[in-house]
Amino acid sequence: xxxxxxxxKRFGSTTAVDSISLKVESGEFCCLxxxxxxxxxxxxxxxxRLIEHSDGEIHIDQQPIRSFKExxxxxxxxxxxxxxxxxPHWTVARNIGLVPRLLKWPKxxxxxxxxxxxxxxxxxxxxxxxxxxxxxxxxxxxxxxxxRALAADPDILLMDEPFGALDPITRESLQLExxxxxxxxxxxxxxxTHDMDEALALADRLVVMHEGRIMQQGHPLSVLREPANDFxxxxxxxxxxxxxxxALLPVSERMMxxxxxxxxxxxxxxxxxxxxxxxxxxxxxxxRLAVVDDxxxxxxxxxxxxxxxxxxxD
Amino acid sequence: xxxxxxxxxxxxxxxxxxxxxxxxxxxxxxxLFRWVEPxxxxxxxxxxxxxxxxxxxxxxxxVAAVLATLxxxxxxxxxTRPGGRDFLPLVAQVASLGQTFPPVAVLALAVPVLGFGxxxxxxxxxxxxxxxxxxNTLAGIEGIDPSVREAARxxxxxxxxxxxxxxxxxxxxxILAGIRTSVTIxxxxxxxxxxxxxxxLGDPIxxxxxxxxxxxxxxxxxxxxxxxxxxxxVFARLAPARRA
Numbered sequence: 054x055x056x057x058x059x060x061x062k063r064f065g066s067t068t069a070v071d072s073i074s075l076k077v078e079s080g081e082f083c084c085l086x087x088x089x090x091x092x093x094x095x096x097x098x099x100x101x102r103l104i105e106h107s108d109g110e111i112h113i114d115q116q117p118i119r120s121f122k123e124x125x126x127x128x129x130x131x132x133x134x135x136x137x138x139x140x141p142h143w144t145v146a147r148n149i150g151l152v153p154r155l156l157k158w159p160k161x162x163x164x165x166x167x168x169x170x171x172x173x174x175x176x177x178x179x180x181x182x183x184x185x186x187x188x189x190x191x192x193x194x195x196x197x198x199x200x201r202a203l204a205a206d207p208d209i210l211l212m213d214e215p216f217g218a219l220d221p222i223t224r225e226s227l228q229l230e231x232x233x234x235x236x237x238x239x240x241x242x243x244x245x246t247h248d249m250d251e252a253l254a255l256a257d258r259l260v261v262m263h264e265g266r267i268m269q270q271g272h273p274l275s276v277l278r279e280p281a282n283d284f285x286x287x288x289x290x291x292x293x294x295x296x297x298x299x300a301l302l303p304v305s306e307r308m309m310x311x312x313x314x315x316x317x318x319x320x321x322x323x324x325x326x327x328x329x330x331x332x333x334x335x336x337x338x339x340x341r342l343a344v345v346d347d348x349x350x351x352x353x354x355x356x357x358x359x360x361x362x363x364x365x366x367d
Numbered sequence: 368x369x370x371x372x373x374x375x376x377x378x379x380x381x382x383x384x385x386x387x388x389x390x391x392x393x394x395x396x397x398x399l400f401r402w403v404e405p406x407x408x409x410x411x412x413x414x415x416x417x418x419x420x421x422x423x424x425x426x427x428x429x430v431a432a433v434l435a436t437l438x439x440x441x442x443x444x445x446x447t448r449p450g451g452r453d454f455l456p457l458v459a460q461v462a463s464l465g466q467t468f469p470p471v472a473v474l475a476l477a478v479p480v481l482g483f484g485x486x487x488x489x490x491x492x493x494x495x496x497x498x499x500x501x502x503n504t505l506a507g508i509e510g511i512d513p514s515v516r517e518a519a520r521x522x523x524x525x526x527x528x529x530x531x532x533x534x535x536x537x538x539x540x541x542i543l544a545g546i547r548t549s550v551t552i553x554x555x556x557x558x559x560x561x562x563x564x565x566x567x568l569g570d571p572i573x574x575x576x577x578x579x580x581x582x583x584x585x586x587x588x589x590x591x592x593x594x595x596x597x598x599x600x601v602f603a604r605l606a607p608a609r610r611a
Contacts, residue, residue, distance in 0.1 A: 068369035103521055138518025142536050152522050201522070211521075 054079050055100060055209065062095055062265075069095045071265040072109065077258065079208070080239045082232075084256035085225035086246060086288070092265040093245045097211050098244060101130045113209065128152055131210040131240075132352060133201030135217045137194045139186040144155055145197050146171075146182040152205040170200040173234070192223035199231070202237075212244045216251065219243070228254055241342065249289060253297055261285050299327035299360075307360055308344045309355040316351045318339040330355055375604055382597040390417035391591050392440040405515065405580035412583045419589060424567035424594065427485060428557050431492035432550045439492070439500030439521060439540060441547075447508045450583025455505075462501035465494045470556050478563050488560035496549035503545025540606050547602035554595045556588065568594065 055077040062070040070092040077083040085093040092322055098112060100102040102123050111118045118126055139148050146167050154165045160287040171178055178208045193214060196272045202210055205279055216224040235242055246252050252259055253273045260270040277298050280286035290297050304325050321342045330342055340357040393411055400410040411497075438464075446455040470491045478489035511534060519529045558569030568591050575583030 101521060103517070124523045124525050127521060132518070132521035134514060134518060134521070136512070136514035138514040138516075138521070140515060140519070140533060140537075141512075151524075154521055155528070286372075 054112075054114055055243065056112040056115075057096070057100075058110045058112070058309070060096070060099065060111060061107050062092070062099060062104060064106045068265055070099070070106075073262075073265075073267045073367070075260060075267065075270065077241055077243060082242045082244065082255055083258045083260060084234055084244045084246060084252035085260045085262060086252045086269075087250060087262035088288070089247065089264040093262050093294060094213055094326055096348055097243055097245050100125045100209075100211055100303075101132060103127075104212070124155075127338050128155055128193070129206060129207050129209075131207040132197045133195075133202040133212045133215045134142070135208070135214040137186070137198040138192060139197055139201070143185075144182065145176070145184050145186070147198060149200045151201060156205055164205075166204060173203075174200045174230075176200070177313075189252075189274055192221050192227065195219060195227060199227075201260050205242075208241055210240045211241045212242065214246055214344045217246070217248070219289065223252070232257065250297070250300070253301055261288060263288075264269055277301075288361065296328055296331075299331060302327045304330050304355055306342055307352075308355050308361065309359060312351055312354060317343040317354055320345045321341065322347075327353075327360055334360070379597060379600040379604060382593060382600055386421070386590065386593040386597050389593055390421055390450065393417055393586055394597035398581035400585070403585065404580055407578075407580050407582065410580075410582040412574065412586050414574070415566060417568075417569060417586075420568045421567065423565075423591065424459065424554070424557055424591070425568075427488055427560060427565065427567055428492065428550060428553050431489050431496055431553055431557075433494050434489070435496040435549055435556075436546055437501055439497050439545075440504050442573040443501050443508065447505065448526070458501065462498045467496040468494065470495050470559055474559060474563055483564035483588055485550070485562050485565040487559070488557060488565045492553045492557060492600075496553045499545040500542070503516060503548075504538065504542045507541030507545075510533050510541065511537050543602065543606055547599065550602070551595055551599045554598060555591060558591055 055075075057073060057075040059074055060070060061068065061072050072145075073092075073096065075096075079286055080270075083096050085095050085096060099106045100118070102118060104218045106244045113130075126344075130215075139153075145150075149170055150163045153166055158166070167182075168178055171181065178195065179190075181193070186197070189197065191228045198215065199212075202212070206327045212252065216227050228251060230244075234240075244252075244255060257274050258270060259276045261276065261311055263284055269276055269285050276285065277289055277294055280289060280294075286294070303323070304321055304327060305323050307327060308323070317339065319332055319333060319339050319342050321344055323344050323346055333342060334340060334357060342355045343351045344353040344355055346352050372563070397411055404410050442458055442462075445451045446458045473491040473494055474487055477490050481490065483489045515528065515533060515537070519533050557567055557570055560567050561569030561573040568587055571583040571587030572591075575581060575585075575587065
């Protein structure tokens with residue numbers, strides 16, 4: 054658990070972060086979002102003391118972070134950044150094994166861990182272990198960066214726009230993998246991004262920052278539905294918020310049992326989002342979709358009225 | 368593996384053998400030098416054996432190079448640490464100043480203080496050789512991608528570990544190039560030592576100038592050139608092999 058209590062950071066006469074309080078529960082995925090210069094990266098970097106906070110207290114598992122030695126603190130917190138920061142003179146395997154080696158794990162344990170992580174992140178040992186960072190694509194390098202951050206099995210992972218420099222397709226697949234990884238490993242993640250779709254897709258807790266202050270925090274859906282002010286509303290997409298909300302809700306949420314009127318011709322997977330369902334309706338010019346399971350068997354149907362959430366039962 | 372080694376070191380070995388042959392077999396070329404310098408009685412410099420001169424030359428250059436490397440790399444590291452950053456512009460300027468002083472002027476100033484002999488030439492070479500090393504070490508360390516340093520800190524490396532495992536290895540090729548420039552320049556400059564009583568391969572040249580003996584000058588110059596080529600080609604191969 055990470056707890057920030059009235060944290061401020063001043064650089065000279067400017068205040069980058071102004072008395073913010075934030076609690077991230079264990080196993081929670083917390084996204085910090087905001088415009089450039091809103092203090093989100095500064096906040097992240099104060100947690101592992103790459104930047105020292107000016108006022109307030111930061112606790113990790115109830116202990117103030119200043120009670121740890123800086124290096125010891127950082128070795129128990131994973132850290133991944135947009136530019137990866139992989140060491141260009143080290144192979145992929147050596148880069149990943151960095152923190153375990155700093156913690157003086159025996160060599161056999163380090164090697165086993167490196168192999169485990171490479172498998173976890175879909176990097177084949179044979180192909181990548183001996184490669185150097187400049188021989189990797191952006192997506193591969195970022196996988197290595199994430200593997201390195203996870204190497205010593207930290208409870209906490211700090212990520213500063215890790216997917217910001219990737220193409221949309223690679224970014225989306227890494228987002229899905231990260232989400233999946235977090236569900237399996239139960240890490241506490243603090244993730245900085247200015248990409249609102251990314252934040253909405255990943256976060257359990259969304260923290261909207263502006264000019265060094267927290268404007269609003271909460272579950273992405275509740276922030277979307279009840280923005281605290283105009284700034285939050287516009288940052289979340291203004292009139293696009295309906296689509297963003299639909300992207301967070303699965304089809305199964307609004308699905309009805311199969312009716313008697315026969316199965317609709319156009320189909321949608323039950324795992325798809327309402328946004329995708331809406332897109333299919335717009336594209337196919339239909340108002341009714343058959344919802345199918347993984348084996349393409351119809352299990353329900355979705356009408357346009359249900360999709361937009363019209364209160365049919367009233 | 369041995370083939371690889373032999374291929375890698377072939378050029379320096381060839382230059383080195385030519386240099387040795389030059390030192391040992393200069394006497395065999397008497398007829399050639401007689402043709403160059405028909406009026407002189409002696410056409411082969413023989414006051415001191417060439418091998419001894421070579422040894423002394425190497426010693427002076429090595430001592431100056433080791434000192435210049437220690438001071439230059441050490442100084443450049445010191446001013447790139449958080450505590451020494453304020454001195455960075457000063458050190459960069461002093462190092463540049465060192466090279467604007469002609470070595471002859473340094474010798475002229477050093478002799479009254481340090482006396483004749485080897486010490487003034489070592490001081491002159493040290494000052495003269497410092498700039499390329501300081502400049503390249505600064506460039507090498509400052510040139511490292513800031514995100515690499517950021518990640519190193521974020522992973523929990525201590526500043527000593529970052530210096531040894533990240534900064535120095537990444538800057539090494541640039542630093543090595545600086546040492547190479549410094550040493551190669553100083554092999555030629557060291558010949559000036561002969562004017563202040565430090566005997567080395569500059570002896571035949573100075574003696575040749577004083578006595579109007581072109582053959583001596585050629586002998587000294589050729590040996591110094593061969594030494595410079597040998598050492599330079601060794602440095603060229605010390606640079607880390609580009610990985611496959």
